[in-house]
Amino acid sequence: MTTVLRSTELKHATDRDSGELCPFYSSVLRLCLRPFSLPPPPHRAEERRLGWLRVPSSARNLSQNSIKVALSLRYSFEEVKMLWRTVRSMDVMMHSSSFLLPKLHRPANKSVKNYALVVLNQHLPRYMPRLWDHANLRICADGGANRIFDEMFQLTNDEDEKSTRNRYIPEIIEGDMDSIRPEVKLFYSSQGSKISDKSHNQETTDLHKCISRIHHSTPEHEKHNLCVLVTGALGGRFDHEAANINVLYLFSEMRIVLLSDDCLIRLLPKTHHHELYIESSIEGPHCGLFPVGAPSTNTTTTGLKWNLSESKMRFGSMISTSNIVQSEKVTVQSDADLLWTISLRNLA
Template sequence: MDLMIHSSTFLLPQFPADNGPSLLYALVLLNQPLPKFTPLLWNNARLRVCADGGANRLFDELPKLFPDDEASAIRKRYKPDLIKGDMDSIRAEVLEFYTNLGTKIIDASHDQDTTDLHKCVAYIRDLPNLDDQNFCVLVAGALGGRFDHEVGNINVLCFFSTIRIILLSDDCLIQLLPSSHHHEIHIQSSVEGPHCGLIPIGTPSKSTTTTGLQWDLTDTEMRFGGLISTSNIVKGEIVTVRSESDLLWTISIKKA
């Protein structure tokens, strides 16, 4: 079984020079409060996408992170490449502003069976030259607010299980660890941890084994209604995970 390596170097002010191949990522902004580190993610993204009302958050919240600059200058500097969704949340003046700046707009209101995040990830998936194994999709504003929205975002992780997708808030990140691979998670202790969790998703995990946690699992069964590994703690620089079923990995993000 192949090994998949994970690292949150995108949260670092500078990528370490000895970290191997550079991480390539697209950034998607959703309609929830954006993490304070959004400008850092933005500056290193290859593609910047707003999912419908995520454009309102970009328009309203980014200027507040730069109180010494003119709001209009910040809004022009942080111009998304694309806005896609069913267009039921984006304000008319925000849509007009970014349209005038040249942002591509895709109205997908004909599709009411998928979420705005699903629509955006599907667009990114179909772009050429993005099949690099180090490519991933970072989703800011993915957690908090309505629980059904959060569950919908987690469902996107499962639907697009062959794409690395990481859900982000100021407090934590969530990503899928597919059972098709063994996993090695390189902990960036300056920006994340120590609290973490492993949660079975879709089906129970009959056997999960880890190293690098305070409470490691050894051929442990996990299921809802039984044991799940929440409130665990990373102890080393590398966490390894082997599981018979897909798991969600979550780790806390440290406040700047």
């Protein structure tokens, strides 16, 4: 039910003496030319906890037909914070694929991110040594350890396979341990890798287990600068691919990039506006943008050959595929979570 702010009810939202309003309502007053549906009034303790902002006398005199606001503070503090995030201006989230550049070629003027690398049980991409060098933490998801053990030597210029194996040691091997070979597990354990056996947990995938570990072990103040790179997430069985994409949604507050030899995929959450800085020497020009799980009724882009302008997208109708990047910066705004994918060049 929509509650209309009446002059007799203003006292519930404002201080009687100062005419001040809590932060949530001051934002709503600036935006509410359409109905807002919220529950009834609060406890006094909740009023005191939220603090106050002054409301101009002109705002208190606006007609009840032009202000449709809720009068309740019965929301818990967390719920109020969620509403506040939707009312305020959206933050910009910036994305770059500079982790695919050799360290020597990384632009000096770009901030250095904290990278974690997760290796799944698929063939390693040809640029794997670059990812390894960029990462501060390397986790093999179960059989991913077999891939490092068997394939890393072929991707380096090393002359001795044994020295290569001794050099590329993951910090952690995580999963239900149904794919890793016994001799591989023994080798990495002897080299100091932590073996995290989660065979008791069959409710989540190995990738989910790895991302959950990274999420819980990263200090809160470092999470905004963390980017998780995942190899082996694309290709192979489609149900595995779908499960890996689902992890992007389960941990939508984290920056996670799924990588193959041919392309990368990342989630663009609807909670932000997005700026994608294109590294044209290593990625593009082909790209795609589409919603999964829920349709988009309003998506706008810049920097593409076929830009979207307040466009609707959903499966069974229009989605943006085989598009072309035409600028060093692509921007995306949408009312739905979108998957962004871009082709990768022949990286050595």
